[in-house]
Amino acid sequence: MEAMLRGVGVSHGVAIGPVRHMGTAVLEPPATQIPSDEAPHEQARAQAAVDAVAADLIARGNLAGGEAQAVLEAQALMAQDPELMADVSRRITVGSSAERGIYDAFAAYRALLAAAGDYLAGRVADLDDVRNRIVARLLGVPMPGVPDSDEPYVLFAHDLAPADTALLDPTLVLGFVTEEGGPTSHSAILARALGVPAVVALPGATEVAEGTVVAVDGSSGEVLVDPAQEKQEELRQKAAERRAALAASSGPGRTSDGHRVPLLANIGGPADLPAALAAGAEGVGLFRTEFLFLDDSAQAPSEEKQYEAYRKVLEAFPESRVVVRVLDAGADKPLDFLTPADEPNPALGVRGLRTLLEHPEVLSGQLRALAKAAEGLPVHLEVMAPMVADRQDARAFAEACREAGLQAKFGAMVEIPSAALRARSILQEVEFVSLGTNDLAQYTFAADRQVGALARLQDPWQPALLDLIAVSAEAAQALGKSCGVCGEAASDPLLACVLAGLGVTSLSMGTASIPYVRTALAKYTLAQCRRAAAAARAADNAADARAAAHQVLSGE
Ligand code: PEP
Numbered sequence: 001m002e003a004m005l006r007g008v009g010v011s012h013g014v015a016i017g018p019v020r021h022m023g024t025a026v027l028e029p030p031a032t033q034i035p036s037d038e039a040p041h042e043q044a045r046a047q048a049a050v051d052a053v054a055a056d057l058i059a060r061g062n063l064a065g066g067e068a069q070a071v072l073e074a075q076a077l078m079a080q081d082p083e084l085m086a087d088v089s090r091r092i093t094v095g096s097s098a099e100r101g102i103y104d105a106f107a108a109y110r111a112l113l114a115a116a117g118d119y120l121a122g123r124v125a126d127l128d129d130v131r132n133r134i135v136a137r138l139l140g141v142p143m144p145g146v147p148d149s150d151e152p153y154v155l156f157a158h159d160l161a162p163a164d165t166a167l168l169d170p171t172l173v174l175g176f177v178t179e180e181g182g183p184t185s186h187s188a189i190l191a192r193a194l195g196v197p198a199v200v201a202l203p204g205a206t207e208v209a210e211g212t213v214v215a216v217d218g219s220s221g222e223v224l225v226d227p228a229q230e231k232q233e234e235l236r237q238k239a240a241e242r243r244a245a246l247a248a249s250s251g252p253g254r255t256s257d258g259h260r261v262p263l264l265a266n267i268g269g270p271a272d273l274p275a276a277l278a279a280g281a282e283g284v285g286l287f288r289t290e291f292l293f294l295d296d297s298a299q300a301p302s303e304e305k306q307y308e309a310y311r312k313v314l315e316a317f318p319e320s321r322v323v324v325r326v327l328d329a330g331a332d333k334p335l336d337f338l339t340p341a342d343e344p345n346p347a348l349g350v351r352g353l354r355t356l357l358e359h360p361e362v363l364s365g366q367l368r369a370l371a372k373a374a375e376g377l378p379v380h381l382e383v384m385a386p387m388v389a390d391r392q393d394a395r396a397f398a399e400a401c402r403e404a405g406l407q408a409k410f411g412a413m414v415e416i417p418s419a420a421l422r423a424r425s426i427l428q429e430v431e432f433v434s435l436g437t438n439d440l441a442q443y444t445f446a447a448d449r450q451v452g453a454l455a456r457l458q459d460p461w462q463p464a465l466l467d468l469i470a471v472s473a474e475a476a477q478a479l480g481k482s483c484g485v486c487g488e489a490a491s492d493p494l495l496a497c498v499l500a501g502l503g504v505t506s507l508s509m510g511t512a513s514i515p516y517v518r519t520a521l522a523k524y525t526l527a528q529c530r531r532a533a534a535a536a537r538a539a540d541n542a543a544d545a546r547a548a549a550h551q552v553l554s555g556e
């Protein structure tokens with residue numbers, strides 16, 4: 001029976017396909033005693049689950065090939081380790097169920113690995129993954145993590161963290177729907193990077209049955225459950241028409257009277273380059289380098305590995321602007337080797353630049369790799385720091401860049417209200433600022449960006465956020481410096497016009513949004529954008545600000 005659910009649309013487009021749920025973390029199996037005459041049956045169940053998981057890992061390795069194959073084969077070997085299996089069997093003999101026996105035997109093995117020094121300790125995550133797969137199979141619950149599917153699907157999840165999604169096959173994901181997460185959550189960012197529709201903060205998302213066909217409208221936030229065939233056809237038709245209209249948009253970002261607002265791409269690594277180039281990005285406005293660090297959260301990637309990734313990005317945009325953000329670890333992007341495990345409030349703790357100033361070797365390694373990657377290229381490299389709070393932070397970052405011999409412009413992200421209010425003083429130390437409106441909203445409204453119930457406060461149309469953007473843009477303008485926006489605010493076509501009107505000098509966004517923003521900007525003059533900005537700032541809440549800007553622009 002057709003039903004309609006409504007959340008917050010955060011990435012444009014329509015996706016129609018079957019639901020696949022992101023597997024949740026495996027629960028600890030109950031420690032109930034089983035009668036001794038059931039032990040042989042439990043041992044057989046354990047062995048069958050181990051064999052099935054090992055076979056599945058090998059089959060997936062064969063499909064993936066390369067480095068991934070080696071990793072998956074090593075995991076299959078771990079699963080079948082004879083000593084580990086002997087321990088499972090022993091535990092079942094003394095009363096454990098198959099799942100509990102696996103769980104406890106792996107825990108003992110895990111402790112040994114963790115204590116055995118760097119290399120083996122780094123394998124703990126692989127071991128946990130194998131255990132989770134076996135236990136999930138025995139409990140009959142979905143596999144943890146990314147669904148195993150050969151067919152395209154709409155991914156449903158409670159929420160998505162960057163580490164969860166690193167293994168997603170983008171060719172299979174038609175769209176995202178999450179129960180939690182606001183417009184600035186990583187689910188939203190990732191959806192825009194992949195160019196797939198997404199709806200977040202949808203109550204009841206995790207209860208929609210696996211395999212149900214849904215139609216997701218990433219603009220309106222509507223999710224139709226089990227839509228009739230005719231409705232599916234109608235939605236497909238509309239989506240195709242819209243895509244065709246957008247594909248016709250090209251060229252640099254400018255208002256109808258020629259005021260230039262370069263449209264740049266937000267990327268997480270070289271894999272995002274083809275889409276950025278295809279969308280006509282004029283450069284990169286935010287390279288989130290932490291994605292290079294997520295593969296292995298136990299150590300920093302080598303300078304060589306970083307160099308290779310940076311070089312590919314810089315080569316893809318010769319003679320264009322490429323803004324690289326140094327590592328933003330902590331809070332929602334923790335890294336084992338950097339992020340303190342015991343912070344009472346990680347979003348307000350040691351994250352971003354604070355982490356790098358405590359680990360200067362990580363920062364200098366990154367800056368050296370970047371300097372080397374830019375050698376001999378005509379690219380306009382810019383490097384910026386996340387979570388700059390004040391002038392002292394900006395100075396420390398600029399000094400680290402100079403010490404590394406980096407030939408680039410140095411900049412600061414404005415993500416903390418203090419940095420917006422004192423942008424003028426921060427710009428004494430650096431050459432540009434870039435507004436990270438996702439964190440700026442989080443810290444202005446004291447509203448965790450991961451919490452769907454607070455989506456209202458993370459709305460980038462909030463007039464208080466617009467005021468902070470205006471203050472930053474005015475400070476930059478007074479000093480003849482640039483002030484871009486690289487948070488998700490830039491990807492909303494109407495808001496992009498308002499940002500231009502506030503004096504923002506470039507807009508950087510997930511590449512799928514570039515055609516939408518380009519088309520919107522080209523409709524209005526700079527004077528119209530300024531009037532829309534003034535009307536939005538005069539409103540009392542986000543909905544009224546949006547309506548006021550819309551009225552100004554559509555009425556003129
Ligand atoms: C931001 O906070 O707006 C931003 C661009 O950084 P991230 O989303 O990666 O925290």
Ligand code: MG
Nearest residue numbers: 415436438439
């Ligand atoms: Mg941020």
